[in-house]
Amino acid sequence: MMRYTLEAEKYDVRWDGTEAAMTTQGINRAIYEAAEAGYSEVEIPKGKYLIDAVNRIAVNPEEGAGIRVPSHMALILHPKAELIVEPNSSYGYSCIYIGEVEEVTIKGGKIRGERYQHDFTGHGNLKKKETHEWGYGINVHGAKDVVIEGVDIAECTGDCIMVNAQGMLNVPWTTYRPARNVTIERCKLDGARRNNISVTGGEDVKIDKNVITNAGINDGCKPMFGIDIEGYGEGDIDYEEPRNVRITNNTFKGNRLQSVCNFSGYEVVISGNYSDNSISYGFGTDTTISNNTFVRTDKKYTAITSLGVSAGFTGNNTTITGNTIKGFSSGIDVRGADVSVSGNTISELSADGTALSTFEAKNVKFSDNIVNHCPGKLCSARNSKDITFEGNDLHDSDIAAIEIADSVNVKAKSNDIKRSKQGVVVTRSSAKLVDNDIDLTDYSGATGYAISFDKGSDVDIEYSRIPKPANMAIYGESAEGRTVRIKNNDITDAKCLIPIYVVGGKKPEISGNDITFNRKASGGYGIQTKNTDGALVKENVVYSTNSFALYNPIKTSESINSRVIGNKIAGTLSLNETDTEYQNIPI
Template sequence: MKPTFNTFVFVFLFVFSISSCNKEDIFVEEIEEVIAEEEPVNKEDASSEVTIDPTAPCDFNFSDAVANSTIIINCVMDLGNQTINLPENVTIVYEGGDIINGSLNFSSNSIISGQLLNSSLTIGGTKPQLKDANFVFDPERWGIVEGKVADDVALKNKEILQTVINQAKKLGISVFEIDALDAFFKVDLYRMNRDANARASIRLPEDFHLKMTDKTFLRVQPNPAPFYTLLSTFLVDNVTITGGNLIGDRYEHDYSSVFDEHGVNRDTHEWGSLLYIIGTENIVVEDVFFSNPSGDGIMLHEETFRQADGTLYPGKKETNNALIKNCVVSGARRNGISFLDGRNIVIDNCIIKDTGNGSQAYNNTGTKIYSSTGVEPRFGIDLEAIRYRNDDGTLRQTALNEDITIKNSTFENNHDGDVLLYTCNDVVIENNNFDSWIGNIAAYNITIRHNNFKARVNNGKSYPRAIHITQRKDPFGDEMNFNYNIYGNKIAGYQNGISFSGEDFNVYNNEVLDCEAGMWIGNLVDTEIHDNTFTSSKTYSYGLRSRGGSSKNVSVYNETYNVNYRPIDFQGYNTNSTGYLKIYDCTFNSANSGNTIYLKNANYIEFSKITSNVKMELISSNNILKIN
């Protein structure tokens, strides 16, 4: 028996108009539908679906558009090189189609899907709102040519990407996404100038997030120029760069002799960078892989040189509040990261490796031949601000690096060293893994703490040193290296653990293992060395050593040294001393009781409460006090 149904009445009232790519769907009017009785279902009709071909021409044009309407683009709308003026409150929605070959002039309160933007469509009139907060860049849609290309194509690639970035920014886009892309960009130039570098590069605007993926490869077009920058931020703030691979031309670069546009010889070819951050505040660079620039992976700088006291000239900008996190910088020819000027900068959880490697070649006259081989300084990170002394002795700080933190990072196989504290102040280096060393030129207010140093081995020989801080005085006798706190570090397998000279050092709670020498001291003023331990089974291992050097208000206490040779070995120490070196409450042992605490030409040392299994040997040494 056939079931019976009650009668249902459905009334649909549409108070808005909807436009689509098919004329019969442009307007949907008020509909009244009455269903008196269920009809048998035709299974064949139910399974059939209408297939829309998004590459087919649209069968309507924008002349049909009315105010307050929505136009769905699931076909190809060819504007025929015309400019179309749209009414107000129009929404154009992407559903797989395209709008090409012309211009759309929008009126107020209009919206367009970002997917519809392309290289042949010009947007004019009142700026429309983009339907989606993020813009997804489609390389094919915009005419990017991927793979190896000629210079003119690589230049066109750069111009296209820059144009789209600029257009997206003007339309209010703050997140610019790139997924699968592998293309070369011509960004080289022959002028050493921050502004020029930025203009030749792919430049990011302010309040902008460039979001890339592991499938994104932006490559420098191989070139013979002395300078290039692949990606830059120039005098813009609030920038985020995430993901992606930025690749230099180190092994394809032409290193032939070259002059810049001013006739200056630039044969070193050392100024090719992958990211140049210039006068930018509030920038985050995260999860980016940098590799093989002819110069540096990342450079940070201010807009222009500072005034003599280190303050900015009125209206000029510095790089401030920068975070570089979870990045890899690999195979840079010069430095992995160069700090030329900046404040409040953090390097966090990065890997910096294989910087500056290769053996320098020379011609038959001893002149360097420049090639893909590394070029000085060849450090993982170089903090090198330009500053110098005036004739009257005052410091001229035309650049500065201060309030820098380098933490949680790994340094591997960097040619000349891991971190160079060239000219900087207020720097914290903590919780990193090193396989070479931290060095200095003129730096102050430095903290090196809780790092792990494990020496790499080159040609069967351990790396020479882990931490090496040298003394440097200016022409007026003032020390340029002072106020160092070095503590909580673990150092293993080096020829020498920690060596240092300067003023106002506090070196404590460090553990040094299996080095040839635990600690070297030079000229020191106002320094405390305490609670360090040194253990080594190397045949000729020393605890505390010095060759020359002097002390003024220096104390060594609560130290524990267990070595195979001499626990203390001072030669030529304190020959011109102005005060005693005080050593107390320490343990100095040797595995061979026939060895000694060895003092030759050493003077003004006071020992008290010393525990040792070896005797003290004095040769031409004076004013050695032993107090128990």
């Protein structure tokens, strides 16, 4: 490869930070002539080069501006070479512009925007432009096969790097030319006023091993993300699309609102990064967020967030797996549809946060996650449908391990709940709770119920294992038209007065449960109903393991029309005169 080193004096280029117009013209002429002469690399020596980054004759002043790099060219900046944008009042600029070209590399050196010297009073009559958020360090505009490597970029009025398309999709009078095969690696991107990187119209974009810091600080311009993946569209029509974007092994620190947001991209992978702020799949489709490390010390923000389903789609098809989250307010907040959350480790969240949650979501599965030392809610499904919590280790809540509210068809299966104030709380929802271990015995304070539900809920509670409950193991209120099934649960060494208590409703079923007491005084009821009609209490086993006797193993005397059948019990039944009782066996 042939390299040409810029001859500053030959091309009237100043290296002392003066004469922006002459310096910019000289560098562009040197690059063009080097390309014409067959050189594939141009080196910029050390020095400070003031760049006129505004195209004053273009409709958009950031297009075709600044240093323009042709096809098949590498621009190599000496480590002490610095391109400095001349202070201006333009709503847009580009220090380096990579237009419809191919095989371009930008490597090394520094680029400095003029954010803190910028005149924001210009173009006030153009309402869409008055935010002045289109000032770029490097503008990749419809180019192909671009590498940006080891460049230090900071303090642009818009973004350090913009990856965008020329033309628009779904518009008959223009041709859409997205940026393609763009690699941004080992760069330092700091303090852009808007985003450090924006990908709006790009395909096959790789962002790897960069340090991305402080986007949007000091009165920035929204969205203020480390990386924003956001195409433009209206309703279900896309005019530009970010596709196949891979964000890997980067460090994100101090970015004002989020580290990464896949607002509307397709096939986006966010993996192996370190982040001190949120990563969001937004309205994105086919997103993977995996093996990232999230760390904060102030218990603020949600580590992984979302917005919903993109217009015209039925789901997000998102996978969130293998992430480690520590010290945030909340862990993972799922919205939208078709999301899998598995194998994440979450710890040390705030007392008012939630580790794993859904809101207005559909078809979401949380599996094999580990949650420790989180005093807030550990799992929460709110206003959602078809949600599954399965195989999660859920520990140390001062509120509840699983909260289900205003939701339909929620399953909690094979979860391990320890050291929490309450186990599962169901409110105005339909829920199936199966094969859960709920051990509240080591909680430091007074415990609530292992499982509870309200009169607006339909519940199926099966095969739970609840050892040594100090408060009711299963408590619920029901109403006519609601379904309650409490079957085959194992409640051992109960310390409480009533392990299973159901109030109200018609035809609840309480069957096949094993209940043992190990109290320090006589008294208690194994199963009690109150104000129910037609309860089926069948084939339960209830007895005390020590010398202290129960009041009654089963009490239905405050209900009507109960059927008490085939139970194995120690002690006498307390029944209502309307009850049916047979085949109960004393033990």
